[in-house]
Amino acid sequence: FDTNAFVELSSNPFxxxxxxxxxxxxALRQKGLIRKWQYEQMMPDRTKCELAHLYFNPKTHK
Structure with missing residues (x-):
């Protein structure tokens, strides 16, 4: 059934x-707001990243 609670994405936002x-x-690194080691630790690796998935069964107890 359609509740308009969710919107299907037309493209991958990754x-x-x-x-x-x-x-x-x-920008944070250039402004000196984070150190080089912090920048390197927080920099994502495109080959290891993926979008999170959410799976659930609504109101299974009823």
Whole structure:
């Protein structure tokens, strides 16, 4: 049934999210707000990242 509670995505947002994280980390590093080791530790690896998945059964107790 349709409750409009969820929206199906027409495209995968992974690349956009990944690029935003990289840009933010670069800006923080450039402004000196994080140290080099912090930048390197927080920098995501595109080959090891994936979007999180959420699976559940709503109201299974009823």
């Amino acid at each position: 690349n956009e999210i990944f690029d935003k994280v990289v840009q933010l980390l670069g």
